[in-house]
Amino acid sequence: MSIWSQPTGSLIVDPTPTIKNYARIAGDGYYIRGLLRTLWLSLATTALAALLALPLSWWIVRRAGRFRGLILTLVLIPMVCGALLPTLGLMNLLGPLGVINGTLKSLGLIDRSWKLLGNQTGILIGLVHAFLPLMVLPLVSALDRLPRDVEGAAMSLGAKRLQVWRRIILPLSAPGLIAGSALVFCAALTSFVTPLLLGQGKVATFATMAYQQASLVLDWPFASALAMVMLAILALIGTAAWGAQKWAAET
């Protein structure tokens, strides 16, 4: 359908094959910027999630003991609630009159509200919050396979904490890190509710653009083309993750 076209002002689809829709995406700065913005947000979400999930997963595997089940459940809750409820909750938390700004102001730490809604910061917070479990779960299962006492062995051989992470824990958690990164990146790329609500219509991402075209403009062929571009990126990420796993297994 993405190679069909729809004349302006009409709802009738012309099924003559054309690359017009793709040319429009490539030629219009609005869509290219949207694409780059989406890629950037997804990348930042992945990086932040990895940064948070690594110590958290290590702690769950090595230190949580009998609280492990409870903590894993707490980590998973945002996922099983769907996208809408946690995002609405975050709006309360992040808004100019929300919990975070309210607390900081009443403590006298800031004079003016931080702008945490209607911009990329808010979306980033929402995305990391929503997709952290996708990073934690594969990491926990990768770290679970770490032989007991390897950290102790490394330290007794002269490795400081940072070297233990760099030389032992990170290489051994690479499969989990790659799988988690691919999952988080793809989820963030296609996420729709989070950027819509936390961006408050001021930050367009690829998913919200496709939504606009499909549901508001009713240009289905163009919406399909946008979706196809997203699909192509997903396929690319999938292939890259698969290649990276093979590479990690070999080295």
Next chain:
Amino acid sequence: MVPPPMTSYLKIDAIGKSYGTTRVLHDVRLDVAPGDFTVLLGPSGCGKSTLLRIIAGLLDSDSGKLVLQGDDITALPAWDRDIGLVFQNYALFPHMTVAENVAFGLDMRNLPKAEIKARVAEALDAVRLGDLGDRKPAALSGGQQQRVAIARAIAIKPRLLLLDEPLSNLDAVLRASVRTELRDLHDRTGITTIMVTHDQAEALSIADRVVLMNEGRIVQNDTPEGIYREPASAFAASFLGSPPANLFPLPTASAAQTTGWTPPPAVAGHLGTDALLALRPEALKLTEEPTPHALPAHLKRIEFQGADRLAHVEALGHPLIVRLSDDQTLTRPDVWLTLPDTPRVFSKTTGALIAPATKG
């Protein structure tokens, strides 16, 4: 008891450790002489592994001091201690080859490449794995993995080598040969070594000194022979030996009389008191005819163990195990049990040694 060594290479000074309200080490004091092979022996939960981890720096003690070669290392982090550590589960780095594993500690010390290569080869040769450097640990047998772990620990030329139950994951045949190799390696390198084990036979066969621990305390620190022949407590007597010493509670004088037993003079005085005899199975003799001071006993069964035969008997209502000499045949169930003239007597309630009062 052999007097403790004069020079102290490692001084463990009143180390205490608790987990919550459970005290796992009660102000433990121990001096380790240079070049010694010391074994920390005790049942599981006695605190021996905790003590080893504190020496390695992987655990912090609550109180006390560690002095290694005159340096106070109590607050030194594990990576600055120069102490080699070998774990029960090997803890090899699975993503590195054998040679990379052994080189790890040398890498951390930023040694020149050529020296690292030479020392890796030297360490692998010492454990006879010279040709397996390119393999990954997963491609090795359990015994080989254990030897890689040992090579990795000695490659850094540690000031102290710590072994945490190094043989427990190996099968019985391998265990005996790795045990001999460990002792050989120690004798060749001269590294002061502390090993933790719960296996008394392993401790007796490998150690210069056996440090017996129970419930967070050192109960005896002695040579293998000393701790076996002259246990300082009923616990020590019953923990060492296979089978361990029989703990035989003494009857009252009248009960002894009714069964027709005239105990040896060294024992007679303890009748009716809070006393136990610790009797090694090989120190007891069974005869079919009465001998002076022999105890009437009932033979229940003879267990064949190859080189040994163990007679299970009952005397005064208590089970005892007697090691039989090779040529002895017993045909009747009613036998006489001859005790050593001066057996070791312990308190039944505290387990403390009552007699002989001094060495001998």
